[in-house]
Amino acid sequence: MYSVALKMLFGDRGKYIGIITGIALASVIMIQQPGMMISVLSRTYSFISDVNQPDIWVMDPMVRYIDDSKPMLDTQLYRVRSVPGVEWAVPMYKGGQRVRLSNGELVGSNLLGLDDATLIGAPGILLTGKLSDLRRPDAVIVDEAGARGRLAKPAAHPDEKPTPLAPGDTLEINDKRALVVGIARATATFGSQPIIYTTFTRAKNYSLGERKLLSFVLVKAKGDEPPEDVANRITEKTGLKALTAQQFKDISLDYFIKTSSILTNFGFMVLVGFIVGAAVTGQIFYNFTLENLRYFAVFKAMGTPDYVLLKMILLQAMVVGFVGFGIGAGISAMFAAYTRGGSGITMTLSWQLLLGSGAAVFVICLLAAFFSVRKVFRLEPAIVFKG
Amino acid sequence: MTDMMPDKKLLTSNTALAVSCHGITKRYGEGDNQIHALRGIDLDVYQGELMMMVGPSGCGKTTLISILAGILDQNEGECLVFGENIKKLSHRARIDFRARNVGFVFQSFNLIPALTAAENVAIPLQINGMPEARAISKASEYLQEVGLAGRENSLPAQLSGGQQQRVAIARALVHNPRLVVCDEPTSALDHVTGHKVMDIMKHIAVNQDRTLIIVTHDARIFSFADRIAHMDDGRIVQVDQNVVEKNTARSF
Numbered sequence: 001m002y003s004v005a006l007k008m009l010f011g012d013r014g015k016y017i018g019i020i021t022g023i024a025l026a027s028v029i030m031i032q033q034p035g036m037m038i039s040v041l042s043r044t045y046s047f048i049s050d051v052n053q054p055d056i057w058v059m060d061p062m063v064r065y066i067d068d069s070k071p072m073l074d075t076q077l078y079r080v081r082s083v084p085g086v087e088w089a090v091p092m093y094k095g096g097q098r099v100r101l102s103n104g105e106l107v108g109s110n111l112l113g114l115d116d117a118t119l120i121g122a123p124g125i126l127l128t129g130k131l132s133d134l135r136r137p138d139a140v141i142v143d144e145a146g147a148r149g150r151l152a153k154p155a156a157h158p159d160e161k162p163t164p165l166a167p168g169d170t171l172e173i174n175d176k177r178a179l180v181v182g183i184a185r186a187t188a189t190f191g192s193q194p195i196i197y198t199t200f201t202r203a204k205n206y207s208l209g210e211r212k213l214l215s216f217v218l219v220k221a222k223g224d225e226p227p228e229d230v231a232n233r234i235t236e237k238t239g240l241k242a243l244t245a246q247q248f249k250d251i252s253l254d255y256f257i258k259t260s261s262i263l264t265n266f267g268f269m270v271l272v273g274f275i276v277g278a279a280v281t282g283q284i285f286y287n288f289t290l291e292n293l294r295y296f297a298v299f300k301a302m303g304t305p306d307y308v309l310l311k312m313i314l315l316q317a318m319v320v321g322f323v324g325f326g327i328g329a330g331i332s333a334m335f336a337a338y339t340r341g342g343s344g345i346t347m348t349l350s351w352q353l354l355l356g357s358g359a360a361v362f363v364i365c366l367l368a369a370f371f372s373v374r375k376v377f378r379l380e381p382a383i384v385f386k387g
Numbered sequence: 388m389t390d391m392m393p394d395k396k397l398l399t400s401n402t403a404l405a406v407s408c409h410g411i412t413k414r415y416g417e418g419d420n421q422i423h424a425l426r427g428i429d430l431d432v433y434q435g436e437l438m439m440m441v442g443p444s445g446c447g448k449t450t451l452i453s454i455l456a457g458i459l460d461q462n463e464g465e466c467l468v469f470g471e472n473i474k475k476l477s478h479r480a481r482i483d484f485r486a487r488n489v490g491f492v493f494q495s496f497n498l499i500p501a502l503t504a505a506e507n508v509a510i511p512l513q514i515n516g517m518p519e520a521r522a523i524s525k526a527s528e529y530l531q532e533v534g535l536a537g538r539e540n541s542l543p544a545q546l547s548g549g550q551q552q553r554v555a556i557a558r559a560l561v562h563n564p565r566l567v568v569c570d571e572p573t574s575a576l577d578h579v580t581g582h583k584v585m586d587i588m589k590h591i592a593v594n595q596d597r598t599l600i601i602v603t604h605d606a607r608i609f610s611f612a613d614r615i616a617h618m619d620d621g622r623i624v625q626v627d628q629n630v631v632e633k634n635t636a637r638s639f
Contacts, residue, residue: 001513004502011501298497301458303486304514307478381458385449386492387568 005312007222022284026277027328030357033273034345044256046187047247051121053228054218058242067257071212080217086232090115093203094215100172103154107192113203129182140178143186146194152387173206245353282368301381321365406432410464424450426621435597440535442618448602452568468534490559494571496551505539511562529557549580569601585611
């Protein structure tokens with residue numbers, strides 16, 4: 001009888017496509033909204049994620065999150081290096097700078113100064129150019145989203161599109177020349193500002209008039225030392241705030257969640273997405289069962305036990321749920337791939353999100369099947385004789 | 388009420404009881420809105436018999452065959468079908484009883500639109516646990532018997548009304564039930580097609596071990612009946628042996 005259930009489902013192609021489309025759209029809503037929320041939230045600590053070599057981030061004690069830069073004196077670097085358990089410690093500059101484009105437009109950007117010797121903190125994925133080119137005079141590497149977006153070369157005519165930056169192009173940072181030597185892929189930041197990588201020394205040169213220029217000290221703990229212990233020791237010895245990368249991500253995320261309404265707004269959208277998805281999916285499947293109620297009554301009259309009817313309806317629900325969710329997840333994956341690397345709306349598609357939304361669709365289908373089954377169980381088989 | 392027992396000389400052979408009902412009443416609704424659909428029905432139907440139930444709309448014909456088929460409970464009275472008091476069977480036993488012993492033919496065919504003719508006919512066999520491939524193979528043989536060889540893979544929408552009803556007849560017979568109940572099997576068909584369908588029913592469905600009960604308004608098919616029970620206002624008012632002239636003269 002299960003093949004009969006499937007044939008009933010697939011047989012009416014119009015209805016089947018309608019159900020699948022409804023569930024796919026509901027799935028897209030349920031995947032996309034949380035996916036975008038995760039993406040936006042992960043931008044609050046994306047910079048920490050991209051710099052993956054150090055175990056510990058050392059900063060001014062008053063820093064509350066990654067973009068809350070309170071520069072320190074360069075001498076703090078040597079104090080950190082002297083703490084037992086520190087394998088190595090390198091300086092990093094992180095600050096906002098204004099970049100002037102060829103048409104005179106000023107674009108606020110994140111300038112990152114990496115340790116001149118090691119270039120620790122450099123982007124992991126270089127799309128064009130070489131990392132070692134950063135040692136060339138005036139060299140900078142620009143992130144992909146910035147190169148294609150806000151830092152792109154302005155078009156000569158208003159109806160033409162800007163040209164993405166490429167190695168060999170030049171920028172102007174605080175009246176100083178910067179030569180693009182590479183394009184890197186970096187996770188977009190919360191403010192979606194372009195990211196410009198250069199050496200620590202050159203970054204100081206670009207940052208006019210600032211006395212303190214050491215934003216962070218990046219530390220690697222010795223192999224046998226737990227990073228948490230080394231971080232505590234650095235704080236104890238230097239009075240600076242030292243956090244493991246995960247701790248720094250956590251406090252950055254907490255800060256944004258507590259000080260903005262982002263979680264409420266997105267949470268509400270996610271909730272609405274779930275409710276709309278549940279309502280659409282449930283209603284469509286319930287209607288499908290209602291339309292087939294007469295045939296279920298025929299099955300009942302002919303002697304089909306209730307448990308077989310239950311399995312038939314559950315099978316139909318699971319199949320439409322599985323296929324609909326698969327299509328919805330596929331569309332979401334395409335959206336995530338298409339928007340990847342951009343500075344605008346992006347979406348993070350994690351396995352946890354897929355599992356969660358898949359479970360939600362599964363629950364919705366079960367609920368829809370439950371209400372449908374109740375209707376079928378209460379069905380009087382004698383209705384088969386009504387015209 | 389006239390004598391409900393048939394003249395046994397007119398019954399061709401087997402006189403064992405297929406259905407025996409006594410004092411059957413059925414009410415729908417409550418209080419002032421209560422409707423008495425059946426008001427004390429006594430009826431015996433014999434194995435190998437084709438019995439028709441006729442009467443005006445709302446006289447209780449469909450309610451009665453629903454009770455005989457085990458898909459509706461009476462309020463009072465006792466109904467034995469092949470010796471089983473259906474009302475006293477457990478829910479599960481009653482479902483099993485229907486699956487094994489009862490075939491249905493409906494006015495509106497009730498074929499599953501998404502299934503082919505053979506797949507529709509195979510349903511009762513699958514309900515009784517036969518694997519799909521074997522069930523479809525056996526269903527194809529029955530389709531051949533009702534004159535639909537070569538139409539096994541046609542969907543109901545690709546068949547005429549008469550052909551659909553023949554598929555429905557094959558579906559009602561394929562699991563070899565002992566009782567077949569038919570609700571207005573010819574009312575959706577034209578005269579010629581209705582006659583053909585009844586011809587098939589008479590020659591394929593009725594045998595010594597199988598009983599047919601047909602509810603109909605269609606006086607054109609009365610001639611196929613062994614006996615005709617006339618119903619009015621929830622009662623059987625008369626049971627006739629098949630006398631075509633008499634039946635056709637009666638106005639419903």
